[in-house]
Amino acid sequence: MINVAVLGYGTVGSGVVEVLEENNAQVSSRAGERICVKYILDLRDFPGDPYEAKIVHDFNVILQDEEIDIICEVMGGTGAAYQFTKQSLESGRSVCTSNKELVAKHGAELLELAARHSCNYMFEASVGGGIPVIRPMNNALTAEKILAVTGILNGTTNYILTKMDREGAEYDDALKHAQELGYAERNPEADVEGYDACRKLAILSSLMTGKNVDSEKIYTEGISGITSADFSFARAAGMSIKLLALGQSREDGSVTAIVAPFLVPEEHPLAMVKDVFNGILITGNMLGDAMFYGRGAGKLPTASAVAADVVDCARHKGKTVSCVWSREEAGLADISETERAFFVRVKECARREAEAVFQGGRSFSAAGCGSEFGILTPVMKESQFREKYDFLGDSVLGRIRLLG
Amino acid sequence: MINVAVLGYGTVGSGVVEVLEENNAQVSSRAGERICVKYILDLRDFPGDPYEAKIVHDFNVILQDEEIDIICEVMGGTGAAYQFTKQSLESGRSVCTSNKELVAKHGAELLELAARHSCNYMFEASVGGGIPVIRPMNNALTAEKILAVTGILNGTTNYILTKMDREGAEYDDALKHAQELGYAERNPEADVEGYDACRKLAILSSLMTGKNVDSEKIYTEGISGITSADFSFARAAGMSIKLLALGQSREDGSVTAIVAPFLVPEEHPLAMVKDVFNGILITGNMLGDAMFYGRGAGKLPTASAVAADVVDCARHKGKTVSCVWSREEAGLADISETERAFFVRVKECARREAEAVFQGGRSFSAAGCGSEFGILTPVMKESQFREKYDFLGDSVLGRIRLLG
Numbered sequence: 001m002i003n004v005a006v007l008g009y010g011t012v013g014s015g016v017v018e019v020l021e022e023n024n025a026q027v028s029s030r031a032g033e034r035i036c037v038k039y040i041l042d043l044r045d046f047p048g049d050p051y052e053a054k055i056v057h058d059f060n061v062i063l064q065d066e067e068i069d070i071i072c073e074v075m076g077g078t079g080a081a082y083q084f085t086k087q088s089l090e091s092g093r094s095v096c097t098s099n100k101e102l103v104a105k106h107g108a109e110l111l112e113l114a115a116r117h118s119c120n121y122m123f124e125a126s127v128g129g130g131i132p133v134i135r136p137m138n139n140a141l142t143a144e145k146i147l148a149v150t151g152i153l154n155g156t157t158n159y160i161l162t163k164m165d166r167e168g169a170e171y172d173d174a175l176k177h178a179q180e181l182g183y184a185e186r187n188p189e190a191d192v193e194g195y196d197a198c199r200k201l202a203i204l205s206s207l208m209t210g211k212n213v214d215s216e217k218i219y220t221e222g223i224s225g226i227t228s229a230d231f232s233f234a235r236a237a238g239m240s241i242k243l244l245a246l247g248q249s250r251e252d253g254s255v256t257a258i259v260a261p262f263l264v265p266e267e268h269p270l271a272m273v274k275d276v277f278n279g280i281l282i283t284g285n286m287l288g289d290a291m292f293y294g295r296g297a298g299k300l301p302t303a304s305a306v307a308a309d310v311v312d313c314a315r316h317k318g319k320t321v322s323c324v325w326s327r328e329e330a331g332l333a334d335i336s337e338t339e340r341a342f343f344v345r346v347k348e349c350a351r352r353e354a355e356a357v358f359q360g361g362r363s364f365s366a367a368g369c370g371s372e373f374g375i376l377t378p379v380m381k382e383s384q385f386r387e388k389y390d391f392l393g394d395s396v397l398g399r400i401r402l403l404g
Numbered sequence: 405m406i407n408v409a410v411l412g413y414g415t416v417g418s419g420v421v422e423v424l425e426e427n428n429a430q431v432s433s434r435a436g437e438r439i440c441v442k443y444i445l446d447l448r449d450f451p452g453d454p455y456e457a458k459i460v461h462d463f464n465v466i467l468q469d470e471e472i473d474i475i476c477e478v479m480g481g482t483g484a485a486y487q488f489t490k491q492s493l494e495s496g497r498s499v500c501t502s503n504k505e506l507v508a509k510h511g512a513e514l515l516e517l518a519a520r521h522s523c524n525y526m527f528e529a530s531v532g533g534g535i536p537v538i539r540p541m542n543n544a545l546t547a548e549k550i551l552a553v554t555g556i557l558n559g560t561t562n563y564i565l566t567k568m569d570r571e572g573a574e575y576d577d578a579l580k581h582a583q584e585l586g587y588a589e590r591n592p593e594a595d596v597e598g599y600d601a602c603r604k605l606a607i608l609s610s611l612m613t614g615k616n617v618d619s620e621k622i623y624t625e626g627i628s629g630i631t632s633a634d635f636s637f638a639r640a641a642g643m644s645i646k647l648l649a650l651g652q653s654r655e656d657g658s659v660t661a662i663v664a665p666f667l668v669p670e671e672h673p674l675a676m677v678k679d680v681f682n683g684i685l686i687t688g689n690m691l692g693d694a695m696f697y698g699r700g701a702g703k704l705p706t707a708s709a710v711a712a713d714v715v716d717c718a719r720h721k722g723k724t725v726s727c728v729w730s731r732e733e734a735g736l737a738d739i740s741e742t743e744r745a746f747f748v749r750v751k752e753c754a755r756r757e758a759e760a761v762f763q764g765g766r767s768f769s770a771a772g773c774g775s776e777f778g779i780l781t782p783v784m785k786e787s788q789f790r791e792k793y794d795f796l797g798d799s800v801l802g803r804i805r806l807l808g
Binding site: 019023132144293295300308 | 726
């Protein structure tokens with residue numbers, strides 16, 4: 001029997017208990033031993049809850065119980081969660097988590113700690129919810145030199161952008177709708193400003209390169225500046241607008257990492273990822289592109305990924321599963337030196353000037369946006385673009401990068 | 405050092421050697437030991453080939469060399485490949501294969517043999533080429549009760565159908581084009597009649613249920629009867645036509661398995677899988693839908709999957725990785741008892757009769773097909789549908805199932 005403790009009885013925590021109980025036959029048969037939830041740590045009481053008797057308020061009860069093999073940290077945050085995770089790993093207990101903030105910040109250190117104590121730190125649920133993506137990167141695409149990861153990693157923003165695209169809604173209205181449906185938080189900043197996607201990108205880029213990519217150094221831009229006019233022009237160009245998280249390996253071993261809205265051609269597999277779904281495109285040097293698609297959030301999908309980690313930890317009791325993510329810092333390329341094409345919206349009255357500045361670009365108009373026009377610029381360095389863009393001053397109404 | 409022998413130096417075999425050499429640093433670091441190709445078995449000589457010195461013609465040279473740890477069987481067929489695989493596993497060598505025919509036919513037996521000799525039989529490349537799907541089913545979705553797998557598993561037919569959809573081409577012309585591009589064989593039967601997809605479905609359904617699904621008992625229908633008129637109606641109904649392989653777990657433990665063309669709503673993730681790409685949708689009871697997408701064939705993607713199996717075998721030397729696929733035969737549901745809706749094309753002159761027969765269905769017309777009309781029928785048993793369809797005799801011009 002493998003005894004499990006669940007830290008945090010919120011949405012994901014109660015989901016983890018539900019999955020481990022509901023699918024106990026599957027989970028136990030695949031783990032090779034019966035899996036049993038022994039404790040649930042939470043500060044609150046849950047009178048009447050079917051698992052009320054398993055609730056404890058003191059982490060030391062769990063830490064000191066030698067029967068506990070695996071700990072699911074689904075509390076979130078980087079305070080107590082960090083301390084409890086370290087103590088668990090130091091005591092040789094494997095930890096499975098959905099806590100992307102903690103993984104992005106301390107992943108390399110915690111993996112090293114796990115290896116030192118012959119246990120595992122697993123975080124499948126930290127990116128893409130229930131979509132298996134961490135495990136494929138670690139265990140399936142092992143014969144690949146991974147060249148790039150390109151992902152729609154945040155369901156909230158994808159829902160908002162899909163609504164703007166389909167219904168011509170403005171950003172504020174789409175956000176409000178997402179909040180009413182519970183897809184967006186009352187304080188939506190972490191989602192709409194791209195911070196959530198940024199943390200997930202740090203995790204994926206670290207696994208891609210094997211070095212630590214610091215999420216705080218990733219260039220991050222959110223979607224709050226996107227307008228319905230942007231979508232009109234995108235449609236006219238046969239494209240959609242997506243919040244992408246992009247990590248690319250460079251030949252010198254450094255990484256280009258950026259989170260920002262991008263114009264994506266309608267035929268591109270990521271353009272087909274709609275509503276709250278996530279999609280992660282992995283480009284390998286032998287494989288080409290493979291995409292993983294599904295619900296990037298939600299109680300049960302996320303819990304299912306945590307439970308799959310529990311199975312993996314049970315299968316590898318006393319043995320650390322290889323995960324190449326060292327504490328060595330990855331070099332991050334200066335975004336202003338990267339090259340790409342841009343879409344720019346310009347006031348009609350400045351057409352001649354703008355076309356001269358972005359010589360070689362393609363001008364086009366969009367239905368219902370008669371007083372302005374769009375340019376798809378040639379490929380240039382971000383710094384060059386910025387210069388030209390600034391030069392045009394008030395004549396330009398917005399700009400979005402193109403997925404190249 | 406882990407020594408590998410590659411059986412068969414054809415397209416996939418030379419790809420395996422290329423991946424193991426080209427990405428040797430990645431592969432070896434992830435395997436934990438240097439991976440080295442020691443032998444290549446082929447009946448032919450390859451004068452001037454960079455790996456000429458590794459070519460042997462006699463399998464016994466490999467079998468008797470105690471330095472050989474892992475064998476890649478990429479010969480195809482179920483004759484010598486079957487014998488060599490058995491002998492390899494019996495001698496404790498793990499075998500990695502892309503041979504879907506052999507896996508579909510003898511997978512359960514060979515897995516049992518591997519377990520008995522503490523080695524592994526791995527077949528990631530047998531379904532979906534380079535797309536990781538076998539390993540996610542075995543190692544990632546372990547907390548899921550898998551309810552269904554729905555896949556576009558054959559790139560050739562998907563290319564043909566995409567061409568018919570996009571260009572209004574007739575089947576024969578699209579097939580000819582696919583042959584010219586090398587996407588279809590001169591004798592395309594195995595692809596266009598659905599046999600290839602059927603073998604892959606047998607593998608996926610066996611992994612889904614844990615019991616053996618016999619590919620020869622799977623109801624299989626190909627795409628050679630699909631016409632440009634079918635696509636006109638599909639478009640008018642907001643759908644596309646895809647060759648789907650569908651496996652569904654039933655509550656009584658049996659499986660519904662079918663390979664056939666289906667109408668798929670344009671918003672469905674599988675409708676977005678175009679050209680030679682494959683997509684595999686896995687439905688779990690906690691996860692909901694997750695899709696895996698990528699190139700389902702091709703030398704390097706397929707070879708990359710074989711090489712990933714090599715890494716996994718190297719990591720698990722002397723230990724069998726759990727793969728739940730027993731020799732117990734899965735019960736296959738009688739297709740005539742399954743329920744679904746259908747699309748039927750009917751001659752305009754028989755409208756009244758057909759509408760009466762398929763009462764409750766939705767009639768519609770399609771541009772350029774004035775002398776006929778379409779009906780989307782209500783959901784009914786296949787046997788009921790067949791009766792009604794036969795009753796209408798020559799008035800009906802075709803029928804395609806609807807993905808429900």
